[in-house]
Amino acid sequence: MALATATEQGSALFFLASKTLGVFLVPSNLIIAIGALGLILTWSRFQSIGRKLGSWCVATLLICGYLPIGALLLVPLETRFLPWKAEEGEPAGIIVLGGGVDPVLSAAHGNPVLDAAGARIVIAAALARQYPRARVVYAGGNGDLLQQEAKEADVAVAVFESLGVMRNRLQIERKSRNTEENVRFSKALADPKPGERWLLVTSAFHMPRSMGIFRKFGFAVQPYPVDWRTRGWSDVLTIQSDFLKGLSLTNIAVHEWIGLVAYRLTGKTDELFPSPSPTNAGGKE
Numbered sequence: 001m002a003l004a005t006a007t008e009q010g011s012a013l014f015f016l017a018s019k020t021l022g023v024f025l026v027p028s029n030l031i032i033a034i035g036a037l038g039l040i041l042t043w044s045r046f047q048s049i050g051r052k053l054g055s056w057c058v059a060t061l062l063i064c065g066y067l068p069i070g071a072l073l074l075v076p077l078e079t080r081f082l083p084w085k086a087e088e089g090e091p092a093g094i095i096v097l098g099g100g101v102d103p104v105l106s107a108a109h110g111n112p113v114l115d116a117a118g119a120r121i122v123i124a125a126a127l128a129r130q131y132p133r134a135r136v137v138y139a140g141g142n143g144d145l146l147q148q149e150a151k152e153a154d155v156a157v158a159v160f161e162s163l164g165v166m167r168n169r170l171q172i173e174r175k176s177r178n179t180e181e182n183v184r185f186s187k188a189l190a191d192p193k194p195g196e197r198w199l200l201v202t203s204a205f206h207m208p209r210s211m212g213i214f215r216k217f218g219f220a221v222q223p224y225p226v227d228w229r230t231r232g233w234s235d236v237l238t239i240q241s242d243f244l245k246g247l248s249l250t251n252i253a254v255h256e257w258i259g260l261v262a263y264r265l266t267g268k269t270d271e272l273f274p275s276p277s278p279t280n281a282g283g284k285e
Helices: 004-026 029-041 047-066 070-078 103-107 118-129 153-164 179-190 202-215 231-237 243-265
Strands: 095-099 135-139 170-173 198-203 219-228
Touching: 004 029, 004 179, 004 243, 029 047, 029 170, 029 231, 029 243, 047 219, 047 243, 070 202, 070 231, 070 243, 103 153, 118 135, 118 153, 118 198, 135 153, 135 179, 153 170, 153 179, 170 179, 179 202, 179 219, 179 243, 198 202
Parallel strands: 095 135, 095 198, 135 170, 198 219
Antiparallel strands: none
């Protein structure tokens, strides 16, 4: 009981830190914050410093938005694990990590609202129809720091059913707030047996960190990446014509790399950049 309480307290502190400090580490937020500081300084005796910070802010936003910085950081993440091969045999189950729906907007409008990662649910539903004997576990509560009432999993059930997956095939985990809790709670729900083959469905850029955590928990899953944000290395040589898209890719990439570092430093993974071939005994596949 004491160990469980300590784990819960540690998870709560990690979640709080990720949702507070993490906000300031998002490139666009950090750049804007520095730009705002520069604006304030222009009304003080530090006008020169303020103008320099303002100029730096504009230049950095343009660089992150139009140059392929995001692609350069995302491609190594998205190409780390290859797509799953169907000829390897039928899976016993499919784990789908949350992040594909917006629970707050869904609750507000009374209809499922998919976000940019909605492919996680759509592809998982297709896999469920392809493998009718496979169990389907969806792990997703609410990662919002303030609005915890609406749950991703509840919305996901409606989406799965609309895509032809019967409710009695779904096992729903609705408490998790981040990837580590996704893994911890979904493993307890799935209760995998020795020799069973489970697929892990999540965004390609999110796969390295997710695989590292599954290995830490001793749950041998096989990656099924979806939701790519780049075409591959060719994007690294391409100037981004859409400023907001380029900035978004940079935000996603930096967030994920920071997540990899944070999870390694806190012992939630055993590898900084988990490889396709696990090296730790607990993660043999």
